Amino acid sequence: MRTAAALALLAGLAGVAWLSLTAGGEASPAVAASGWWSLRTPDHPWDKLVHAIVYAGFMALVTAMAPHGRRWQWGGGAALFLFGVVIEVMQGTIPGRTASVADALANLAGIVVGALAARRVLGTARGG
Numbered sequence: 743m744r745t746a747a748a749l750a751l752l753a754g755l756a757g758v759a760w761l762s763l764t765a766g767g768e769a770s771p772a773v774a775a776s777g778w779w780s781l782r783t784p785d786h787p788w789d790k791l792v793h794a795i796v797y798a799g800f801m802a803l804v805t806a807m808a809p810h811g812r813r814w815q816w817g818g819g820a821a822l823f824l825f826g827v828v829i830e831v832m833q834g835t836i837p838g839r840t841a842s843v844a845d846a847l848a849n850l851a852g853i854v855v856g857a858l859a860a861r862r863v864l865g866t867a868r869g870g
Contacts, residue, residue: 744807751803755825758796762829763836793845794852797822801856805864815861819853826850 786792804818826849834841 747803747806751800751807754796754800754803759829762833762839790844790848793848794855797826797849797852798856798859799852801853802860802863805857805860812861815857819857822853823850 800822801819804822805815808814808818823846827846830841830843830846833839
C-alpha cells in the first residue's frame with residue numbers, strides 16, 4: 743500500500759506542478775469544452791475548494807505512507823505545505839499566473855482536513 747500511495751502522491755505532485763507552472767492563457771478547444779481549464783483561474787468560485795480537496799488527498803496519501811505515526815505524518819504535511827508555498831511563489835513569476843496567499847491557506851486547510859480524516863479512516867481500518 744505504501745508504494746502505491748507514494749507513486750500516486752508523486753504523480754499528483756507532478757501534475758499540480760505542471761498545471762500550476764504553465765503559463766496562463768487559452769486551452770485547446772477540447773480542454774476548454776470540458777470546463778476544467780476554467781478552474782485554473784484564481785477568480786473561479788471553486789478555486790479554493792479545489793485547492794483544499796487536492797491537498798487533502800495528498801495528505802491522505804502521506805498518512806497512508808507514514809510508517810511511524812504522527813511525527814512522520816506532520817513532517818509530511820509540513821513538506822506538502824512548503825511545496826504549495828513554493829508553487830505559489832513561482833506562479834508569481836509566470837506570465838498569466840499570480841501568487842496567492844489565499845491559495846496557500848486553502849492548501850493548508852486541505853492538509854489539516856486530510857490528515858484528520860485519513861487518521862480516522864486508517865485508525866479504524868487498522869483497529870486503532
